[in-house]
Amino acid sequence: xxxxxxxxxxxxxxxxxxxxxxxxxxxxxxxxxxxxxxxxxxxxxxxxxxxxxxxxxxxxxxxxxxxxxxxxxxxxxxxxxxxxxxxxxxxxxxxxxxxxxxxxxxxxxxxxxxxxxxxxxxxxxxxxxxxxxxxxxxxxxxxxxxxxxxxxxxxxxxxxxxxxxxxxxxxxxxxxxxxxxxxxxxxxxxxxxxxxxxxxxxxxxxxxxxxxxxxxxxx
Amino acid sequence: xxxxxxxxxxxxxxxxxxxxxxxxxxxxxxxxxxxxxxxxxxxxxxxxxxxxxxxxxxxxxxxxxxxxxxxxxxxxxxxxxxxxxxxxxxxxxxxxxxxxxxxxxxxxxxxxxxxxxxxxxxxxxxxxxxxxxxxxxxxxxxxxxxxxxxxxxxxxxxxxxxxxxxxxxxxxxxx
Numbered sequence: 001x002x003x004x005x006x007x008x009x010x011x012x013x014x015x016x017x018x019x020x021x022x023x024x025x026x027x028x029x030x031x032x033x034x035x036x037x038x039x040x041x042x043x044x045x046x047x048x049x050x051x052x053x054x055x056x057x058x059x060x061x062x063x064x065x066x067x068x069x070x071x072x073x074x075x076x077x078x079x080x081x082x083x084x085x086x087x088x089x090x091x092x093x094x095x096x097x098x099x100x101x102x103x104x105x106x107x108x109x110x111x112x113x114x115x116x117x118x119x120x121x122x123x124x125x126x127x128x129x130x131x132x133x134x135x136x137x138x139x140x141x142x143x144x145x146x147x148x149x150x151x152x153x154x155x156x157x158x159x160x161x162x163x164x165x166x167x168x169x170x171x172x173x174x175x176x177x178x179x180x181x182x183x184x185x186x187x188x189x190x191x192x193x194x195x196x197x198x199x200x201x202x203x204x205x206x207x208x209x210x211x212x213x214x215x216x217x218x219x
Numbered sequence: 220x221x222x223x224x225x226x227x228x229x230x231x232x233x234x235x236x237x238x239x240x241x242x243x244x245x246x247x248x249x250x251x252x253x254x255x256x257x258x259x260x261x262x263x264x265x266x267x268x269x270x271x272x273x274x275x276x277x278x279x280x281x282x283x284x285x286x287x288x289x290x291x292x293x294x295x296x297x298x299x300x301x302x303x304x305x306x307x308x309x310x311x312x313x314x315x316x317x318x319x320x321x322x323x324x325x326x327x328x329x330x331x332x333x334x335x336x337x338x339x340x341x342x343x344x345x346x347x348x349x350x351x352x353x354x355x356x357x358x359x360x361x362x363x364x365x366x367x368x369x370x371x372x373x374x375x376x377x378x379x380x381x382x383x384x385x386x387x388x389x390x391x392x393x394x
Contacts, residue, residue, distance in 0.1 A: 006381075009328045010351055014237065020315040021240055023233045027309035029225070031258055104287040105267050105280055107364025108345060111287055210294070210341075217342045217373075218365055 043118065047095045054089035061085055064142070073153045074145060077138035084128055091124045113214050119207035120184065122200040127182055133175050134168040184211035228268055232261070232311075235281050238352070240312060242282075245336050245344055246289035256292045257311045260285045275361070278354075282362045286345045293341060328385075335384050343377060350374050 061082035068074040098114045132139065144150045153161075186192040187209050197205035222230065232239070239260055247256045263284050271280055336347050342363070349359045356374075360367045 003378075006351075006378075009332060010353075012326070013329055013332075017237050017240060021236065022313045022315070023229070023236045024309060024311050024313045025229055025233070028229055028232065028261060028311050030309065031261055031311075103267075104263055104284045105270070105272070106283065108283060108286055108290075108362060109342070109364040111364075112290060112342070115291070206294070213340060213342065218369070 041099070044096070044099050047092055047099060047121075051089065051092040051096055054085055054092055057085045058082060058089050061142075064146070068145075071151070074141060074151065077141040080135050080138040081142050084132060088124070088128060091121070095121055109214060109218055113211065116207045116211045116214065120200075120204050120211065122204045123182065123196065123208070126196075126199045127179055130175055130182070131179050134172045137164065137168070184208040185215065187212040224268070228265060231277060232264070235278060236312070238278065238281055239285060241348055241352070242285045242289050244333070245348060246293045246341075248337060252292075254308065254310050256289060259292060260288045261311060263288050276358070279358060279362055282349065286348075286362070290341050290345070331385060331388055332381075335381055339377075343373070346370070346373055347377055350377070 061078050065075050065078040065082060068078060095118060098118055102111060102114050102118075104111060141152055144152050181189070181192055182196060183192075187196075193205065193209070196208055239257065243253050243256050243260070247253045264281065267280075267284055271277075336344055336351075339347055345363060346359065349362060354362070356367045356370045359370045359374075363370070
């Protein structure tokens with residue numbers, strides 16, 4: 001199809017539209033435009049609650065580490081869990097910032113990317129769970145101490161502790177590799193797509209696929 | 220007498236109604252949902268009307284909002300919509316006595332072109348609609364947020380695809 005031919009088709013199309021459609025002004029007036037003030041998006045409320053929750057957790061863990069400074073194993077465990085809570089808090093702050101920037105009158109690619117980054121937020125938690133695998137013991141020690149007032153560490157056999165430390169050190173490499181693989185840039189890899197879809201739901205999977213499409217479109 | 224805000228808005232929509240029609244037609248394959256998309260676009264345009272940036276043309280502003288709404292609608296992202304409870308059953312368009320749908324259906328080239336657009340991915344579809352509306356590469360780049368060179372490259376690729384599609388489906392290639 002040559003450009004001239006395309007132009008001819010388009011002119012015919014526009015002529016048909018010109019002669020066939022009119023704006024239904026009365027219907028437009030009845031849409032109650034005045035009453036359509038921007039409702040606070042539910043998603044912003046969710047992310048706000050999430051931000052507040054992780055903020056409290058980070059403050060609590062900071063206080064926990066300071067007050068258990070003399071018990072090295074609890075202070076280290078508290079610090080490790082605190083770092084993860086801090087990552088989650090940073091993620092929530094980022095989400096709120098993204099939501100504030102979403103304005104439909106801005107360029108399409110930029111806004112679509114921000115929307116899909118919000119839609120794929122669940123993946124951060126999945127990745128944090130993966131990344132927590134080698135240091136699961138930190139969660140266990142802190143949780144038992146906080147909720148049951150029981151310090152497990154002195155009751156553990158030192159050989160058992162050593163074996164687990166070695167095992168967990170070994171799995172750091174594959175877990176970090178997996179952490180990096182679970183990204184929208186790898187959605188073309190079948191197992192990555194399926195894993196993301198399975199662990200974080202179809203919506204997150206679709207958002208990641210669209211992020212990948214946006215990236216391709218930009219370049 | 221100066222026009223009220225609402226009258227100015229309606230006048231503006233009237234001048235650019237074909238933009239809305241084409242976007243709704245391309246992003247909403249289900250006829251029954253088209254009224255909802257038309258109204259969601261109107262609501263979003265109205266809510267952004269006060270903050271319209273005069274540095275841009277009205278059509279640029281309108282295309283950005285309408286395309287963003289249409290893509291969210293197409294992807295069924297209801298959380299990005301505004302007041303869906305204010306939707307009513309009417310279309311914002313009045314169709315003339317000549318049946319537009321039937322007329323468009325009977326034009327083989329138009330039908331093929333519409334089908335081609337419908338089958339494109341969301342962002343390519345936006346690019347194609349802008350190109351077919353004879354927008355300059357610069358304005359397309361401004362609406363989409365990509366470089367002018369990228370616009371030119373993508374349009375070139377889509378045109379090749381379109382040519383092949385027409386050759387495959389019509390006897391155009393033999394002429």
